Amino acid sequence: MKVTVIGAGAVGATCADNIALKELCNELVLLDIKEGIAEGKAQDMMQTATLLGFDTKITGSTNDYSKTAGSDVVVITSGLPRKPGMTREELIGVNTGIVKTVCENVLKHSPNAIIIVISNPMDTMTYLALQSTNLPKHRIIGMGGTLDSARFKYQLSQHLGCSPADLNAVVVGGHGDTTMIPLIRHATWNSTPVSRYLSTEQQEKIVKDTMVGGATLTALIGTSAWYAPGAAGAALVESILRDEKKLFTCCVSLEGEYGQKDICLGVPVIIGKNGWERILDFDLNESEKAAFQKSADAVRSMNDVLKTL
Ligand code: APR
DSSP: OEEEEEOOSHHHHHHHHHHHHTTOOSEEEEEESSTTHHHHHHHHHHTTHHHHTOOOEEEEEESOGGGGTTOSEEEEOOSOOOOTTOOGGGGHHHHHHHHHHHHHHHHHHOTTOEEEEOSSSHHHHHHHHHHHHOOOGGGEEEOHHHHHHHHHHHHHHHHHTSOGGGEEOOEEEOSSTTTEEEOGGGOEETTEEGGGTSOHHHHHHHHHHHHTHHHHHHHHHSSOOOHHHHHHHHHHHHHHHTTOOEEEEEEEEEESGGGOEEEEEEEEEEEETTEEEEEOOOOOOHHHHHHHHHHHHHHHHHHHHHHHO
16 A cells, blocks of 8 residues: 655644554655655654554655655645634635645546545635546545544543543534534533533533634644644545544535535545545534534635635
């Protein structure tokens, strides 16, 4: 198995490191446009192989896509990260050009690859990848909801004093601070609704803190986060390459599901060897449906910006 990670910055390198540690593939390529950075980080990671005990062979490449040939999965992290006070949406201008070119180059050498999009604004970049490549929809996966759901579980676990691993909780909708929808009504702690253990005020705080989870970290660190985004990308790669059929929230092309068409948006999906394999139909109530529609409207107006670029 072969995996390529495009962008050897904070998120790309962390994602690659996780993939290697889990030995998800025998060949892993890190590619960046900036001279030497991918080669350097690949060597640095390879020097941990004997210490951490993995066999994955990691190589770096400065924009030479022939090195990525025959990849089964390609993770796209290239692009500008957020700075404090910026929204993910403000990255659209510069990241559109990057993601489009990257997709073209990737597919020249790996026509059968499944593509995972991490670059922001992620919902629009996923839609762009789908439109510009014309690939079968199951092969384009936006990572956002996987990260947001992990952040949701983190917030829940802090209030419940429990292991996040015992929680089932998903965030659907867009990957923006105001477009994501943490579905707290559906969240369970070992099959029991979390609402049984949390006051209304606590639930509201958990939802709010989840929604601004990325911005909170950007304010603290001075740039956007990378450990959880990188790990979320690697978890999707794992479910694909091991055909785990795990449930994640991912940004995928909707053709009538959840009442939406001609848009990529976060919904619960099964991830396996074919990419995203099916969408799970959660039973949304009227206010959740309204929130989903509002989220779709916001993402759609962001997608419209693509036409002007
Ligand atoms: N081809 C390949 N690599 C590129 C290209 C390109 N056309 N353009 C930029 N890059 C590389 C940069 O050289 C840089 O090394 O992408 C990398 C991005 O890394 P960082 O600046 O560290 O950003 P990071 O924090 O990793 O975030 C990357 O993920 O979470 C999102 O919002 C975030 O869109 C951002 C992306």
